[in-house]
Amino acid sequence: MTLFPLLIPILALSPPVQEPDSLSPGTTLVASSETRATDHAPIGVMGDHTHRAGEWMVSVRSMCMSMTGLRDGSTDLTPNALLGNPMMGTGYLSVPTSMTMDMLMFGAMYAPSDELTLMAMVPYSRKDMNLTHTSGATFSTRTEGLGDVSLTALHDVSEEVHVALGLSIPTGSTTERDTALGMGGVPTDVRLPYPMQLGSGTFDLRPGVTWTRRTDDWSFGAQGTYVARIDENEEGYALGDEVHATAWVARNLASHWSVSARLAYLDRGNIDGTDETQGTPGGMPPAIALPNADPNLQGARRMDLFLGVNHVTPDGHRLALEVGTPVMEHLDGPQMSTDWIATIGWQWSF
């Protein structure tokens, strides 16, 4: 569906494949004189490659996302236009004004055979949200902890294509709490709204397909991934399914440096169901009080443009940075609007 507009220009522009020489299925990323920075996708892409039998890879990524202001559809809104008295139906009790999400992602890959690569990812997140209360007071909430661990199997189907099947395990909390300003501005300990929780609470299936092509100086790639929520969580809801589609191009600068450009598309659905504590004392605030506590104000379509740089060393280390910003953002809002996203990472193959 939405994948094709991204894939077509890249497929049409990509040059013919060069002599296969050393670049066989599961092109090795372990130390060799052939190591090129363009052998890696931009650092924001997960599971872009497979490994040869017996190879290991460990990685750490630091990912930051900054959001400011509110948007409905493609229109920016001011907090004052949204605040009021929810009991009178004149607006929200509080609205978010900015949010940052910082995630440390620890990864490991191992290939038991040339055809099969296994990957595990362990995220640790911190989320900070600043809000404005209808009284004019401001406050902030924070969560920090383990996110959802994922296990993925990657299988080469041809020299340029591999498929993946991931399972996300609900190790991240969906019951995080903090102090918010309630009715009359009274500080109240509440369950935080959906975007502040650390996990989905559900087992999720993540099927995906990745295409890559390498030449001496260039590399190209595209990846599509679907996130399917299985059943609903113990709190009584399931986050919306997600479609991720991305395509990139990278160019070698010198033997161990490359630069990349990437487009990434996200289509995220609304939440099915409702947190069962919503509207109860000490529970998640009701949707009429806080827009990001509304299960029907979570959907998003966004296209981000990223620029990145990769550096590889002859002994199998890679350092990379990628920074992006939305070029299109359509939200089922009012919802927080994304400013920028950055990923810095280190990988080591052995």
Ligand SMILES: [Cu+2]
């Ligand atoms: Cu790897």
